[in-house]
Amino acid sequence: MKTNMLIQKCRVISPGINRPDATVEVVDGRIKSVLGPGQTAPAAADGREVIDARGAMLLPGFIDIHTHGAMGADVCDGSVEAIRIIARAKLREGVTTFFPTTLTLPHEPLAAAARAVAGYREAMDHARAPALHIEGPFLNPKFIGAQNPAYVRPPDAAEIFALREIAPIGIVSVATEMPGGVDFVRALTAAGITTSLAHTAATREDFLAAKAAGLTHLTHFCCQQSPLHHRALGVVGSGLLDDDVRLELICDTIHLNPDMLRLIFKIKPLRQLMLITDSMAASGLGDGVFDLGGLQVTVSGGVARLTPETLAGSTLKFSDGLKNVAHLTGRPLSELVATTSWNQAQSLGLEGFGKIEPGFHADLVLLDADFTVQAVWVGGDQRFAA
Secondary structure, rough: OOEEEEEEEEEEEEOOOOEEEEEEEEEOOEEEEEOOOOOOOOOOOOOOOOEEOOOOOEEOOOOEEEEEEEEOHHHHHHHHHHHHHHHHHHHHHOOOEEEEOOOOOHHHHHHHHHHHHHHOOOOOOOOOOEEEEOOOOOOOHHHHHOHHHHHHHOOHHHHHHHHHHOOOEEEEEEEEEEEOOHOOOOHHHHHHOOOEEEEEEHHHHHHHHHHHHOOOEEEOOOEEOOOOEOOOOHHHHHOOOOOEEEEEEEOOOOOHHHHHHHHHHHOHHHHEEEEOEOOOOHHHHHHHEEEOOOOEEHHHOEEEEEEOOOOOOOOOOOHHHHHHHHHHHHOOOHHHHHHHHHHHHHHHOOOOOOOOOOEOOOOOOOOOOOOOOOEEEEEOEEEOOO
């Protein structure tokens, strides 16, 4: 494992930075210096790896805070090996940190998922997994989407705290209009757990009550949320109007069509936007029939559906989501890059992640001009090479 290196002749893309022909110096897994053209690069010390990036783009490693699975593995399989398979698959997308995300299931399968994540965290040999994202079971059956309605139950902070005894929990997605939902948000906020509004029929008033209690995220924005109407804003309208709450975006041009993505990126400050994949076990496997929390999902043409009308997670690769946004919006990558890692790190208290600056962890992804992942480093350790 080499955590001391020089990455030369790269284009550094970091929030507010687009620096061609740069050299990034990494010492003991952290960035020591970032030098531009004309600046003298440090001499390669004995044993230090020197990498010629050949002009490719170097970005902070992506942070996917909402992903259920990949390559046939699901977080709720309840095995350490399943988490490891997902963590390895995420590296190929440029993801260096991910939040394993659960489904609507009984308590024991959720506890098994937490035990699996705790086991992987003992030796995180692929992408980092700092905490779980619990999506469900505290959802609104009227907006259940591809979650299993058989296991929906009222919000229960005690259940979350019991799971947290097994593994860290970073985010809980919840329909706050359900009985006890606002008190649930208040309790989790006091415990330092981020809450996110999801699978919800919440009104504008419900949204404001949850925000006052501590709500800070909207799960897969627009999907399975009360829509915008000219006489009732719903969750979608509230998310567009609000100046604080952060929005998860599945940028596959399917869950949000191209014009909706253009609209969001046109009217919302980038600091409120966070790219996610919401990927399921079928991600990376092509078309076929798959299981999702006990429900049968069909993937055709890369699109996962529970029924012809109901989408079921995605097969999106994170790097492709960024590519889609860059092409649709025309915004500079030095601006868009904040939505891939820095915003997530800021919102979830991940110190030292999301930028290529001295002192930050050397979690890095190298992309070619077509956004294909060429190499990935976690703490300066190269864990993927194309």
